[in-house]
Amino acid sequence: MVLLTLMAIVTIGVVRLRNLFAVVILGGIYSFLMASVMIMLDAVDVAMTEASVGAGISTVLMLGTLYLTKMEETRPAHTPLLPLFVAVVTAGGLIYGTIDLPPFGDAAGIIHQHVAPHYLQNSIVETSVPNVVTSVLASYRGFDTLGETVVIFTAGIAVLLLLKGRRPASEPDSNAAKARSRRRRPKA
Amino acid sequence: MAALQELVNHYNHWIAVFLMVAGLYVVVARGNMVKKLVGLSLFQTSVYLIYLTPGKIIGGTAPILSDEFTVYSNPLPHVLILTAIVVGIATIALGLALVVRINEAFGSIEEDEIFEKDVEA
Numbered sequence: 001m002v003l004l005t006l007m008a009i010v011t012i013g014v015v016r017l018r019n020l021f022a023v024v025i026l027g028g029i030y031s032f033l034m035a036s037v038m039i040m041l042d043a044v045d046v047a048m049t050e051a052s053v054g055a056g057i058s059t060v061l062m063l064g065t066l067y068l069t070k071m072e073e074t075r076p077a078h079t080p081l082l083p084l085f086v087a088v089v090t091a092g093g094l095i096y097g098t099i100d101l102p103p104f105g106d107a108a109g110i111i112h113q114h115v116a117p118h119y120l121q122n123s124i125v126e127t128s129v130p131n132v133v134t135s136v137l138a139s140y141r142g143f144d145t146l147g148e149t150v151v152i153f154t155a156g157i158a159v160l161l162l163l164k165g166r167r168p169a170s171e172p173d174s175n176a177a178k179a180r181s182r183r184r185r186p187k188a
Numbered sequence: 189m190a191a192l193q194e195l196v197n198h199y200n201h202w203i204a205v206f207l208m209v210a211g212l213y214v215v216v217a218r219g220n221m222v223k224k225l226v227g228l229s230l231f232q233t234s235v236y237l238i239y240l241t242p243g244k245i246i247g248g249t250a251p252i253l254s255d256e257f258t259v260y261s262n263p264l265p266h267v268l269i270l271t272a273i274v275v276g277i278a279t280i281a282l283g284l285a286l287v288v289r290i291n292e293a294f295g296s297i298e299e300d301e302i303f304e305k306d307v308e309a
Contacts, residue, residue, distance in 0.1 A: 004203040011210045011230060020222050027226050034233050041240045042250045042261035046269050050236070053277050058229065061277075065222060065284040069291040073220040074298050083217035087209040094205040103197035105246030107259070112245065116262045124253055132251040132263040137270060148271050155278035162285040166292060 003040065007033045018073045024062040031055035045133045200241040207234035219299035221287045225280055232276045239265045239272075 010030045017023050031054030038047035102109040119132055119140070129135035137145055207230055214227025243262035251263035287297055294302045 004199065008203055008206055011207055014226060014230065015210055015214055020220070023223060023226055027229065030230070031233070034236070037237065038240060041244045042248060043240050043243070043266045043269070044250045044252075046236070046240065046266050046273070049270055049273050050233075053273055054229075054233065058277055058280055061281055061284050062222065062226070065287055068288050069222065069297050073218070073223055074301075078217075080213075080217040083213050086216060087213040090212060091205055091209040094208065095202060098198050098201040098205065101198065101201060102242065104200055104241060105244050107245045107248070109242055111242045111262055111265075116264050119263060120251065120253070120260055130253040132253065132260070133266045133270070136263055136267045141267065144271070148274060151275055152278050155282050158282050159285040162282075162289050166289075 003033055003037050019071065020066055020073055021071050024059060024066065027062065028055045028059040200237060204234045204237040207237065221290065221297045221299065225283045229276065229280055236269045236272065239269050
């Protein structure tokens with residue numbers, strides 16, 4: 001609960017600050033808090049991914065973009081009243097929806113009755129992998145994971161194509177961009 | 189007392205809703221494109237929280253099978269969210285590459301200035 005409250009505070013900072021460097025660093029802090037919350041929710045694999053991808057790679061990519069563009073955000077020309085109204089109405093609808101959700105940590109929740117017990121009971125027998133997340137990701141749902149890698153590969157190609165046609169006038173910049181693209185390729 | 193119980197039961201959901209609408213607000217209200225992408229990632233991470241919360245069982249442990257434990261949290265949301273994180277970083281990287289190109293073409297990453305220059309051109 002403390003972590004979640006901290007996350008909400010960091011989010012307020014992200015929304016209010018105009019210095020983009022500070023916003024990106026707060027985004028990194030936010031991702032680390034999110035990873036800690038995930039550990040509390042027993043999602044250790046997801047927490048590791050979030051800490052490396054969310055706090056690590058995406059912060060680096062954002063900082064690289066800031067290096068190539070600008071650090072400061074200008075004041076918005078429009079009043080934020082309409083977006084604020086949309087956000088508040090959406091929040092109201094979603095919170096109304098959460099009232100019907102099962103209480104936190106309840107073992108009798110619907111989610112625990114369906115196929116999840118099958119995976120937990122048969123993972124060792126069928127795949128001999130003790131980590132059920134791994135066995136579902138790589139064995140039961142291996143083709144889906146292959147499709148996911150195709151998505152990453154496509155995004156990697158698109159980023160390379162976009163950054164390749166850059167003008168050679170800014171030579172050190174394009175080197176940095178290439179290094180960025182190269183760094184994110186092995187993630188696939 | 190009932191209100192307190194309700195708060196404990198739904199605190200995760202409500203924080204996730206707050207993060208989600210904060211991301212939505214940033215995406216809609218701010219003209220700066222890097223800020224918009226930060227808002228987009230806020231929105232995405234709030235969805236991770238919504239998915240992972242019901243998978244947790246109080247007294248359960250991470251879904252790595254062992255003789256010492258009998259109650260495990262649900263592994264399926266974890267698998268889904270692992271995929272979502274990786275696809276999320278792909279979209280963010282693509283968006284940032286587009287921002288770099290837009291900055292090159294227009295000399296700005298503010299939406300209003302770009303629209304002005306687009307009308308002129």
